[in-house]
Amino acid sequence: MAQDQDLKGWSRLESLFAAYRSACPDPRDSPDFVPRVWAAIESSRPVSWIFPLRLWAQRLALGASLAAALLIGYVTVLQQAPANLDLLEAGQMDALTVESLDEQDAAFWQLASMAENNR
Amino acid sequence: MLVEPETIRRAQSGDAAAFSEIIRTYRKRILGTIFRLIGRAEDVEDVGQEVFVRLYYSLDQLRTAEVFEPWLYRLTINASYDYLRKLRRTRSVRMADISLDQLSAADAAESGRRLTDERQKKDIREMMDFLLGHVSEDDRVLLTLKEIEGLSLKDLGEVYHVNENALKVRLFRARKRVLRAYEQLKKQDQL
Numbered sequence: 001m002a003q004d005q006d007l008k009g010w011s012r013l014e015s016l017f018a019a020y021r022s023a024c025p026d027p028r029d030s031p032d033f034v035p036r037v038w039a040a041i042e043s044s045r046p047v048s049w050i051f052p053l054r055l056w057a058q059r060l061a062l063g064a065s066l067a068a069a070l071l072i073g074y075v076t077v078l079q080q081a082p083a084n085l086d087l088l089e090a091g092q093m094d095a096l097t098v099e100s101l102d103e104q105d106a107a108f109w110q111l112a113s114m115a116e117n118n119r
Numbered sequence: 120m121l122v123e124p125e126t127i128r129r130a131q132s133g134d135a136a137a138f139s140e141i142i143r144t145y146r147k148r149i150l151g152t153i154f155r156l157i158g159r160a161e162d163v164e165d166v167g168q169e170v171f172v173r174l175y176y177s178l179d180q181l182r183t184a185e186v187f188e189p190w191l192y193r194l195t196i197n198a199s200y201d202y203l204r205k206l207r208r209t210r211s212v213r214m215a216d217i218s219l220d221q222l223s224a225a226d227a228a229e230s231g232r233r234l235t236d237e238r239q240k241k242d243i244r245e246m247m248d249f250l251l252g253h254v255s256e257d258d259r260v261l262l263t264l265k266e267i268e269g270l271s272l273k274d275l276g277e278v279y280h281v282n283e284n285a286l287k288v289r290l291f292r293a294r295k296r297v298l299r300a301y302e303q304l305k306k307q308d309q310l
Binding site: 009010012013014016017019020021022023024025026027029030033034036037038040041044 | 135139142143146147150151153154155160163164167168169171172175176239240241243244246247250266267294297298301302
């Protein structure tokens with residue numbers, strides 16, 4: 001019984017919706033609807049000077065990134081350079097030390113032979 | 120789908136002619152949906168225009184051309200909501216405002232008779248407006264899309280991104296509320 005009532009209710013609602021559907025008028029659009037949409041699109045585009053500004057900002061950001069990359073590269077090379085310099089300097093020092101030791105040796109042997117002779 | 124996926128893809132890549140074709144193809148359907156959602160003929164074109172402007176600027180976010188129609192419906196619903204919110208429209212039709220003519224138009228509709236008279240059509244529109252005022256704005260939109268626009272549960276699932284069962288429950292409750300309001304109205308009329 002209650003189910004019958006429900007079914008009746010649903011079908012009444014269906015009929016009402018159908019009547020409403022057919023009672024809604026067909027939308028009438030003005031003939032210039034499409035051009036008006038385009039005009040609205042154009043007018044809501046970002047302001048003309050913002051676009052070049054954004055382009056320049058992008059280029060600037062790209063340039064800054066490149067410069068930063070170059071700087072990092074340069075600093076990295078510089079950080080490695082002192083080690084080479086140390087090696088180079090160490091080599092020179094060693095050479096000088098050896099040279100001075102040779103000289104010292106020579107002086108020592110000279111002094112030693114002189115003492116031997118005096119004896 | 121009313122347009123070829125290729126047309127949508129061309130519009131996505133900035134082809135103005137393809138976008139114009141989309142507007143020409145969908146404008147009637149979209150304007151009709153907007154009318155049924157907002158109920159004000161004088162503002163339908165403005166909201167429709169807003170829908171297509173939003174479509175233009177969001178077309179690049181569309182993943183595949185196949186989901187274009189639910190996407191367009193979503194934009195239509197959102198633009199209609201925004202319009203209604205801006206208008207702060209309150210559905211203030213009271214039961215006492217429903218005339219006998221409107222009830223007899225509803226009776227005629229109920230018995231399946233075709234409404235030919237413009238006055239009767241207006242009556243039934245106002246009557247449904249009153250009945251749909253008994254559900255939330257969200258449910259009103261959902262009922263309109265399902266019962267008036269004829270969208271399937273699958274279509275609605277794509278529009279709302281929810282599963283069909285959740286939609287069925289919501290629709291059932293909304294229908295029941297509308298029916299209760301209608302029965303109450305009829306009962307009042309009989310007193």
